[in-house]
Amino acid sequence: MILDGKLDASVQAAAAALQAGQLLGLPTETVYGLAADSDNDAAVAQIFAAKGRPASHPLIVHVADSAAITRYAKEVPLFAQQLIDAFWPGPLTLILPRLPHAAKASTGGQDSVGLRCPSHPVAHAVLQACQGLNPPVWGVSAPSANKFGRVSPTTAAHVASEFGDALLVLDGSACEVGIESTIVDCTRGVPVLLRPGAITRDDIERACGLRPLSKEELPAHTPRASGTLLAHYAPNAKVRLMEYKQLQAGLDILGADARNLAVYHRSPLSTASRNITLRLMPGEPQAAARELFGMLREFDQLGVQLIWIESPPDTPEWEGVRDRLTRAAAAA
Structure with a gap:
């Protein structure tokens, strides 16, 4: 209720x-x-x-x-x-x-x-x-x-x-x-x-x-804490983190026959397939964090088998989003 x-x-x-x-x-x-x-x-x-x-x-x-x-x-x-x-x-x-x-x-x-x-x-x-x-x-x-x-x-x-x-x-x-x-x-x-x-x-x-x-700098006696397991935050579909060039190369290789795939990206991408779900990740880390889990749930509802995600920048303000995506990908 x-x-x-x-x-x-x-x-x-x-x-x-x-x-x-x-x-x-x-x-x-x-x-x-x-x-x-x-x-x-x-x-x-x-x-x-x-x-x-x-x-x-x-x-x-x-x-x-x-x-x-x-x-x-x-x-x-x-x-x-x-x-x-x-x-x-x-x-x-x-x-x-x-x-x-x-x-x-x-x-x-x-x-x-x-x-x-x-x-x-x-x-x-x-x-x-x-x-x-x-x-x-x-x-x-x-x-x-x-x-x-x-x-x-x-x-x-x-x-x-x-x-x-x-x-x-x-x-x-x-x-x-x-x-x-x-x-x-x-x-x-x-x-x-x-x-x-x-x-x-x-x-x-x-x-x-x-x-x-x-925690890697002071590993001894580190308390266990919520959400710190290697694999976590995982949708049903398999998640793969990729750089922009890898994403575009993968789409080019799959070509027009690609299906059962969702791509969450920040950089412009092109694909010959009409059966791929493309979603644009916000350019600001706060906005990306706000929609991240909802987007993963949406991809699951669409029934895709694979989710390709463009790796966020390796900067302090993106660390929280990177952490969640890295753990989601580790469950694949």
Whole structure:
């Protein structure tokens, strides 16, 4: 069932469902999440079961404000606090040392917890309503509302197509960001970028004065985090990342008989086939991120078997899009 997330009654119904241990399709500015009360182990277990997600793959806990951090994290380093001040609410997840009693089922057995304060008005309203319940729900675990490893949802209809009418889904319109949050590990004395997103390395450095390391630069004791498996975000069709010259050469070789192929490209292309689906990728990384998952879902709906995608520029502002496409291609 899809409820209009703009209605106060829908927000209250959503909060009550979470308090009762039910799952909820929750809009955020990044992607739609499959949400449950972080402190209800049985409810969190339903997330893993519904997604087919390994229990060792941790979930991100969403909170209404920075004050809720004290219920989950035992310490917040100075640079982490600077990132909170700069980017919360927003598409940034921080990995922090976990309090022993907090969100055990969501953290994959680790002594750290990923926390985020979403900026989407519907998500924010639900989280605030949850705090006002008796007993309150202080945090909501919400991985992307899709089957594990598949394309993330950016509309309420995407969520309904994954889980059917049995799931309560709040409709918050299409997601503004379109890819999952940036994840920064704050447990090892310096910021370590575990997953790129809309908030870039340059943004992080400007906010806290420290250039984030890559997890390859500090591999020891790297926490497991959402969306960091080699193969992830994959449509049903096989994805191949290609440079422009490879794309055009491939189309030339296939010729007029080419079919069952979609091409997502930035540079001008030509083809003799009328049976190929061509879609132009936006030239701005923010716009490309916003439509990326929706485009992959559209290609699947068209029934293509192959998706050729022109590789995005290897620059910091495109890192989030490149990351998602690289993982989608790795599932081929």
